[in-house]
Amino acid sequence: MALNDNKAGMGNLDKERINKVIYEMSKGxxxxxNEQRKEEQVxxxxxxxxxxxxxxxxxxxxxxxxxxxxxxxxxxxxxxxxRTIVHIDMDAFYAxxxxxxxxxxxxxxxxxxxxxxxxxxNYEARRFGVRAAMPGFIAKKLCPDLVIVxxxxxxxxxxxxxxxxxxxxxxxNMCPMSLDEAYLDITQHLAERKNFDAEQKTxxxxxxxxxxxxxxxxxxxxxxxxxxxxxxxxxxxxxxxQAVMDFVKDLPVRKVCGIGRVxxxxxxxxxxxxxxxxxRKRGLLLKLxxxxxxxxxxxxxxxxxxxxVQRGDDRKSxxxxxxxxxxxxxxxxxxxxxxxCEALVEDLKKENLKxxxxxxxxxxxxxxxxxxxxxxxxxxxxxxxxxxTARDLLRTEIRLCSPEPLRLRLMGKSxxxxxxxxxxxxxxxxxRHTLLNYFKSPK
DNA sequence: TACATACAC
DNA sequence: TATGGTGTATGTA
Numbered sequence: 001m002a003l004n005d006n007k008a009g010m011g012n013l014d015k016e017r018i019n020k021v022i023y024e025m026s027k028g029x030x031x032x033x034n035e036q037r038k039e040e041q042v043x044x045x046x047x048x049x050x051x052x053x054x055x056x057x058x059x060x061x062x063x064x065x066x067x068x069x070x071x072x073x074x075x076x077x078x079x080x081x082x083r084t085i086v087h088i089d090m091d092a093f094y095a096x097x098x099x100x101x102x103x104x105x106x107x108x109x110x111x112x113x114x115x116x117x118x119x120x121x122n123y124e125a126r127r128f129g130v131r132a133a134m135p136g137f138i139a140k141k142l143c144p145d146l147v148i149v150x151x152x153x154x155x156x157x158x159x160x161x162x163x164x165x166x167x168x169x170x171x172x173n174m175c176p177m178s179l180d181e182a183y184l185d186i187t188q189h190l191a192e193r194k195n196f197d198a199e200q201k202t203x204x205x206x207x208x209x210x211x212x213x214x215x216x217x218x219x220x221x222x223x224x225x226x227x228x229x230x231x232x233x234x235x236x237x238x239x240x241x242q243a244v245m246d247f248v249k250d251l252p253v254r255k256v257c258g259i260g261r262v263x264x265x266x267x268x269x270x271x272x273x274x275x276x277x278x279x280r281k282r283g284l285l286l287k288l289x290x291x292x293x294x295x296x297x298x299x300x301x302x303x304x305x306x307x308x309v310q311r312g313d314d315r316k317s318x319x320x321x322x323x324x325x326x327x328x329x330x331x332x333x334x335x336x337x338x339x340x341c342e343a344l345v346e347d348l349k350k351e352n353l354k355x356x357x358x359x360x361x362x363x364x365x366x367x368x369x370x371x372x373x374x375x376x377x378x379x380x381x382x383x384x385x386x387x388x389t390a391r392d393l394l395r396t397e398i399r400l401c402s403p404e405p406l407r408l409r410l411m412g413k414s415x416x417x418x419x420x421x422x423x424x425x426x427x428x429x430x431x432r433h434t435l436l437n438y439f440k441s442p443k
Numbered sequence: 444t445a446c447a448t449a450c451a452c
Numbered sequence: 453t454a455t456g457g458t459g460t461a462t463g464t465a
Contacts, residue, residue: 031455041448117456119452132452135455178452260450290463312460319458357444367455373445412457 003129018129018142025138034367042262046269049288053270056287065283068298072282075295075304080217081239083307086184087214087222088167090160093180095122096210097159098149110147111139116323119151156180175309183219185309217244220305223257244303248275256300275301318353319361320344321412326365328405330398337394340413341387348415354379355415358386360393363410372397386413 002019026032090096094112099105099122109125111118115136125131128143136148160179167174171184193201214225215236221244228235237247252274254264267273272281278301286294299305320343327333337360348355356379360372372393380386390413398406 026455029455035455113456115453119456133456137454181452258450262449292462315459316461317459321457323456359445369447371446375444410456414458 004131004133013127013129015129021129021141022138025141030366042265045262046266049266049269052288053284056284060287061283063283064286068282068286068294071295072279072298072302075299075302079241079302079304080307082187083185083217084187084190084239085216085219085222085307085309086170086186087216087219087226088182088184089212089214089226090163090180091210091212092120092122093160094120094151094156095125095149097156098152101155102149105147105149108147109143109145110149111136112149112151114148114150115140118148171309173310175311183222183309185307218303218305218307219309220257220300221247221303222305224251224255227255248301248303251275253278253300258296259300275303315351315353317414317416318344318347318351318355319359319412319414320347321361321410321414323363323410324408326407326409328407330406333394333398333406333408333411334391336411337390337413338387340411341383341390344413344415345381345383345386348381354381355386356380357416358389358393359412359414359416360390360397361410361412361414362394362397362406362408365407365409367409370397386415 003015003022026035095110098110098112105122107124109122109128109130111121111125111130113119113136118130118132118134118136118139120132121130121134121139125139125143125146128139128146130139130143130146139146139148156179160176164174164176164182167182167184170186170189174182174184176182212226212229213234214222214228215234216222216225217237217239221237225235225237237243253259253267253272256275259267267277270281270284272278272285278285278297282298282301285297289297320340322336322340324336327336344355355376357373357375361369362371363369374389374393376385376389
C-alpha cells in the first residue's frame with residue numbers, strides 16, 4: 001500500500017509524508033481492504049514456506065547445493081558474450097510527448113491519465129511522489145498544482161512508430177515490448193559501423209524525447225541497465241564474466257524483470273535480497289521452487305540472460321474489459337456482457353481472428369476477481385455464439401451469488417487458443433523461465 | 444481444460 | 453470524481 005519507489009526519479013523525497021497521504025486517502029476504502037487481504041495472503045504463503053523450510057535438514061540442503069552447482073556449470077557453459085544487446089526505454093514517454101506538444105507543461109508538475117489512474121508523470125511531478133499507476137485523486141492531494149492531461153494513445157502510437165522506424169535501422173529484428181520500450185541486437189550494426197563516417201555515426205531519434213539505453217551482453221542485464229543514470233542516461237556492462245558478476249553482486253533481485261512484489265517478499269523472508277543471495281541460498285531455493293523458477297533464479301544469480309532478440313508474433317489471446325459504477329441488476333449485467341462481446345468481436349475481426357476458449361472475468365465491488373471459462377468445439381468470431389457462451393457463464397455466477405445480487409465494478413471477456421487466419425502455428429521459445437532438460441539430476 | 448496468481452507496461 | 457486495461461507465463465488441480 002505504500003509508495004512504490006522501485007522506479008527512477010524517486011531519489012530524495014519525503015517518503016514518510018507521501019506514504020501518510022496515500023494511507024489517509026486509501027484507508028477504509030474497498031480497494032484498500034482488498035489490498036490488505038492480498039497482503040495477508042502473501043503472509044500466509046511466507047508462513048507456509050517457513051514451515052516447509054523447517055522440515056529440511058542440513059544434509060538435504062547440502063545435497064541440493066551440489067545439484068545446483070551442476071546446473072550452474074551448465075549455465076556457465078552457455079554464457080555468451082558474442083551479442084551486443086540494447087534495451088531502450090523512452091523516458092516518461094507519454095508525459096514527454098505531451099510536453100513536446102505543449103511546452104507550457106514543461107516546467108510544471110504534470111501527469112498523463114485521469115482522476116482514477118495515472119499512466120505516467122514528468123520529473124517535476126515525481127518530486128512530489130506522483131508516479132505511474134497512482135490514482136489521479138491521490139496525486140492531486142500530494143501535489144495540488146498537478147496538471148493531469150488525458151491520455152492520447154493515438155498520438156503516442158504515432159510517435160512510437162516514428163521512433164521504431166529509426167531503431168529498425170540499427171536492428172531490423174528489433175523487438176518492441178510496448179510503445180516506449182524495445183530490445184535491439186546491434187551486433188551486426190556495430191560490425192558495419194566501423195566503416196561509417198562521422199555524419200553516419202550520429203544517432204538520431206525523434207525530437208524532444210529523452211531515452212535511456214542499457215547496453216549489455218544479454219537482455220536481462222540490458223533491461224536493468226537502462227534503468228540506471230536516468231534521465232537520458234546510458235549504461236554499459238563490459239563484456240566479460242568478471243564485470244557481469246560484479247554487476248549482479250549487489251543488485252537487488254527486485255530490479256530484475258520478472259521478480260515482482262510477491263516474489264521479492266517471499267525471497268526476502270528467507271534472506272534473499274540481492275542476486276548473489278540467490279546463489280548463496282541455492283540449496284534451499286532448489287527445494288522450494290519449481291524447476292522452471294529455480295533455473296531462472298540461477299541464471300539471474302549468474303547474470304545470464306537471453307541473447308536472442310526476436311518477436312513472438314503469434315498472439316495467444318485477445319481481451320476487453322471495463323470498469324464501471326456498480327451494476328447489480330441482472331438485466332443490466334447481461335446488457336454489459338453483450339456490449340463486451342460486441343467490442344471483442346470488433347477487435348477480433350480487425351485482425352481476422354477467431355476464439356475458441358471464451359473467458360468471463362468479473363470483479364466485485366469488493367475487488368474480488370473471478371474468471372470463468374468455457375471452450376467451444378470450434379473457434380468463432382460470431383457475436384451471438386460468443387454471447388450465448390458468456391451469458392451462460394454469467395448466469396451461473398448470478399445464481400451462485402443469489403439470493404444476494406452479484407454486485408460488479410468490472411466485467412471482461414477474452415478469447416484464447418485462437419485459430420490464426422491462415423492456420424499458421426508458431427511454437428515459441430525462450431520464455432523468461434526457460435527450462436533446460438539437461439538440468440536433471442547431476443551424476 | 445479450468446482457474447488463480449504473478450508480472451510487465 | 454473516486455485505484456486501469458491488455459497480454460503472457462506458470463502452478464495446480
